[in-house]
Amino acid sequence: MIGKSYFLLSLLQVGLSLEWKGDTPSEMTAQEGSCVQIPCRYSYPSHLTNQPRIGIWYKNEERGTKPTAFHSEEHNRISSQFRNRTRLSGDLKDGNCSLIIHSVRQGDAGSYYFRIEFDVKNSYSYYPVTRLHVSTELSKKWKCDTPREVTAQEGSCVQIPCQYSYPSCLGNQPRVGIWFNNEKQSSSSIAFHSEDHNQEAPQFHNRTRLSGDLKDGDCSLIINSVTRGDAGSYFFRIEFDGGNRYSYHPVTRLRVSAEQSQEWKGDTPREVTVQEGSCVQIPCQYSYPSCLGNQPRVGIWFNNEKQSSSSIAFHSGDHNQEAPQFRNRTRLSGDLKDGDCSLIINSVTRGDAGPYYFRIEFDKKNSYNYHPVTRLHVSDFTDKPTIFPAEIIAGKRVDISCTFNTTCNGTAPVLTWDTPTDVPGSVSNTVTQHGVTLTYTSVLTLIPSLKHHGHNLTCRVRYPSVSSEWILGLTVQSASETSKPRNAALGQSPLERALGQAHCLYLSSNLDLIPHQVNRGRFRDGQYSLVCRVDFCPGFKTEAAVWYRAPLLWSMLIPLGTCGDTSSSSSSFTRGPCSSLVSVNKRNSSKWPVGSLTAGIMFSVCVAGILVFVCVRNTIGLSASDPFVPSDPGRVFHCPGSSAWNESCCHRFQALTHRHTDNPDNLLYANINLLNLSSDDGTVHMSEGRNTHRSDSSETECETG
Known part of the structure; x- marks a missing residue:
C-alpha cells in the first residue's frame, strides 16, 4: 500500500514539473558599451495564474557565487555591478521574462538563468543557462540605408531618404536624431537636431525637418528652399539615453542644380473630343518632388496655352478666380493628394474648345506648369440611346431596356420614355460601370394590347441643353401566333x-x-x-x-x-x-x-x-x-x-x-x-x-x- 502511494506521488510530481517550462537561447553576443537583450519566455502550473510573483535573474560565477542581475521586487538585492543597468523588456504576467542589460561591460560575460517565485512551495529555476559573450566589435544591428548621391533643384526642396535600425534592446528608449552637413561630426555643421533646433547651424534654421518618425526607423531629411550652399556631404546620427549612440556612414553627397527636377511629370492626352451639351473628362496624372508629399497644394486648369488669370477654367483653392464661363461647370474627378488632376467639364459649349493645361502650386517656390497642352474639340451631339427589342405578346407583361453609355462621370444623362397614352408602364433606372465606361439603363415594364401594334415607343436621353432619341415600332403579337413551336433555346x-x-x-x-x-x-x-x-x-x-x-x-x-x-x-x-x-x-x-x-x-x-x-x-x-x-x-x-x-x-x-x-x-x-x-x-x-x-x-x- 505504501509503495503504491509513493508511486502515485512520484507521477504527480512529474506531471506538475512538465508545466514549469522556460525558453531562452543557449548563447548571446553583446557589443561592449551597447546593450543586450536575453529573450525569455516561461510557463507555470495554471492554478498559479492569478498569484503574485517575483522574477529574479542570476549570474553563475566560476567561483560558485550567484550575484543577482535583476530582482523585480527589491532592487536593493541587485548586485552592485548590475544596479541601474538591468530591467525586463516585458511583463511577467504575460510570461515574458526577457532581460535587458545596458552599457555592457567585459565583466558581464558569463552564464545567466531565470527564477520565478510565487511562494515558498511554488518556485522554480529555469535551465539550461544562457551564456553571454561580450565583444569589442561593432554590432551588426546598427544599420542605415541612404543613397550615395542626391540632386536637388535650386530654390525647390529635396528629400534625402533614410532608414535606420538598432539593437532591439533599445526599442522603447528615448532618442535624439541629428543630421550633420559635413563628413566629420561638428557642432557647427548640424543641419537638423530633433531635440534642440537652436543647435542647428544658422543657414539651416527653419528649413529642415524629418519626413517621418524616428520611432518607426525613418530618418529621412527634408531641406526646403535649397541653395547652392546646401551642397555637400550629409550623415545621420542617433543618440539613445544611457550612452547608446551611433553615426551612420557612408555619407550622402547632395548636389544642387539650376535645371528643373525630373520629378515634375504630367500625363495628359494631346487631344480630346466631346459632343456639345454633354460632359467631358480630360484625364490627368501628375508627379512632383517627394519632399512635397504632405504639403498643402492648389490645382489650377487654364484654358489657354499661356498662364492668364482670365483663362482659369478651374481653381481648387478659390472658385471665384475661375472665368465666368466655367463657373459651376468644372471640377476634379479625383484627389490631388493621390496625383489625380483629371478635369471634368459639364454642359460643354462650343466656346469650351481650345487648349488646356494643368498647374500645381505648393508655395511660391514650388510650383509647376505641366505641358504639352490638351486640345479639346467640340462636335455636334449625335449619341443616341439604344433600345433592345423584346418579344411583345398582347396582354402579357414585357420588359424593354434602353441603355446609354458615357465615359464622363459628370452631369448624369437622364433616360425617359414616350409610350402610347393608354399604356401605363413602370420604369426602373440603374447605373453600372465597366472600366471607365458608365452604362445608364432604363427598363420599361408595360402590358400592351393588339391595338398598339405599329405604335411607336421612344427612349430619349437628355442633358441640360441637348437630347436625342431612339424610336422603336411596336410589333404586338397575339397569344395564338406565339403558341406555335419555337426554338426553346432562342425563343424565335x-x-x-x-x-x-x-x-x-x-x-x-x-x-x-x-x-x-x-x-x-x-x-x-x-x-x-x-x-x-x-x-x-x-x-x-x-x-x-x-x-x-x-x-x-x-x-x-x-x-x-x-x-x-x-x-x-x-x-x-x-x-x-x-x-x-x-x-x-x-x-x-x-x-x-x-x-x-x-x-x-x-x-x-x-x-x-x-x-x-x-x-x-x-x-x-x-x-x-x-x-x-x-x-x-x-x-x-x-x-x-x-x-x-x-x-x-x-x-x-x-x-x-x-x-x-x-x-x-x-x-x-x-x-x-x-x-x-x-x-x-x-x-x-x-x-x-x-x-x-x-x-x-x-x-x-x-x-x-
Whole structure:
C-alpha cells in the first residue's frame, strides 16, 4: 500500500514539473558599451495564474557565487555591478521574462538563468543557462540605408531618404536624431537636431525637418528652399539615453542644380473630343518632388496655352478666380493628394474648345506648369440611346431596356420614355460601370394590347441643353401566333432568327464594301420588310447592295446604279440617300442543305458578275445612251424619260416568294426583282410589281404593290 502511494506521488510530481517550462537561447553576443537583450519566455502550473510573483535573474560565477542581475521586487538585492543597468523588456504576467542589460561591460560575460517565485512551495529555476559573450566589435544591428548621391533643384526642396535600425534592446528608449552637413561630426555643421533646433547651424534654421518618425526607423531629411550652399556631404546620427549612440556612414553627397527636377511629370492626352451639351473628362496624372508629399497644394486648369488669370477654367483653392464661363461647370474627378488632376467639364459649349493645361502650386517656390497642352474639340451631339427589342405578346407583361453609355462621370444623362397614352408602364433606372465606361439603363415594364401594334415607343436621353432619341415600332403579337413551336433555346422561329441576323453592305465603285445599319420592319400579312439606307458624301458611287446573313444560308446582290452629287441646272443637292428595300415571305422548304448550297452558289455568281461589271465599266466606260448611266459622270443617275431627282435617288427591289401554311417556320428563299424609277406619269409596270414615286414628300418614298 505504501509503495503504491509513493508511486502515485512520484507521477504527480512529474506531471506538475512538465508545466514549469522556460525558453531562452543557449548563447548571446553583446557589443561592449551597447546593450543586450536575453529573450525569455516561461510557463507555470495554471492554478498559479492569478498569484503574485517575483522574477529574479542570476549570474553563475566560476567561483560558485550567484550575484543577482535583476530582482523585480527589491532592487536593493541587485548586485552592485548590475544596479541601474538591468530591467525586463516585458511583463511577467504575460510570461515574458526577457532581460535587458545596458552599457555592457567585459565583466558581464558569463552564464545567466531565470527564477520565478510565487511562494515558498511554488518556485522554480529555469535551465539550461544562457551564456553571454561580450565583444569589442561593432554590432551588426546598427544599420542605415541612404543613397550615395542626391540632386536637388535650386530654390525647390529635396528629400534625402533614410532608414535606420538598432539593437532591439533599445526599442522603447528615448532618442535624439541629428543630421550633420559635413563628413566629420561638428557642432557647427548640424543641419537638423530633433531635440534642440537652436543647435542647428544658422543657414539651416527653419528649413529642415524629418519626413517621418524616428520611432518607426525613418530618418529621412527634408531641406526646403535649397541653395547652392546646401551642397555637400550629409550623415545621420542617433543618440539613445544611457550612452547608446551611433553615426551612420557612408555619407550622402547632395548636389544642387539650376535645371528643373525630373520629378515634375504630367500625363495628359494631346487631344480630346466631346459632343456639345454633354460632359467631358480630360484625364490627368501628375508627379512632383517627394519632399512635397504632405504639403498643402492648389490645382489650377487654364484654358489657354499661356498662364492668364482670365483663362482659369478651374481653381481648387478659390472658385471665384475661375472665368465666368466655367463657373459651376468644372471640377476634379479625383484627389490631388493621390496625383489625380483629371478635369471634368459639364454642359460643354462650343466656346469650351481650345487648349488646356494643368498647374500645381505648393508655395511660391514650388510650383509647376505641366505641358504639352490638351486640345479639346467640340462636335455636334449625335449619341443616341439604344433600345433592345423584346418579344411583345398582347396582354402579357414585357420588359424593354434602353441603355446609354458615357465615359464622363459628370452631369448624369437622364433616360425617359414616350409610350402610347393608354399604356401605363413602370420604369426602373440603374447605373453600372465597366472600366471607365458608365452604362445608364432604363427598363420599361408595360402590358400592351393588339391595338398598339405599329405604335411607336421612344427612349430619349437628355442633358441640360441637348437630347436625342431612339424610336422603336411596336410589333404586338397575339397569344395564338406565339403558341406555335419555337426554338426553346432562342425563343424565335428560324425565319425570325434569319431576319434578325440580316446585314447590309454597300458595294462602291472602288470595290469597297461599306456596312450600314438595317432598319427592321415587322410582319404584316405574313410579309417582313428590311430597309438598308445610306447617306453618302458627294461623289460617292454605289454599285450594289449586298444582303447576307451568317452563316451564309441566304444572300442577295442587288444592283443600285450610281448616286452622287449633280450639277444639273434644274436641281442640285450635296447629300442624298440610297435605299434598298427587301420584302420577304415565308416559304416552305424541306431541303435545307440543297437550299443553302443553291443560295451560296447564287451569291458567288452574283458577286463575280458585279465585280466583272465594275471592272469592265471602269476600263472601257459605258455608252452614254445606256439609260442606267448618266451622260455626265458628275451628274446624278437618270431614269428613262425622267429628270433628275430633287431630293434623292432611289432604286426599289422586292424579293417575293410564296408562302405555304403547312410549315411556315422553314427557311426563306428570295427571288429578286429590280423595280426602276418611274416615267413621267409616275408609274412603271413590270411583270411582278408596281413602283410609285411621290415627289411631294420631304423624303422620297418607295412603295411596293
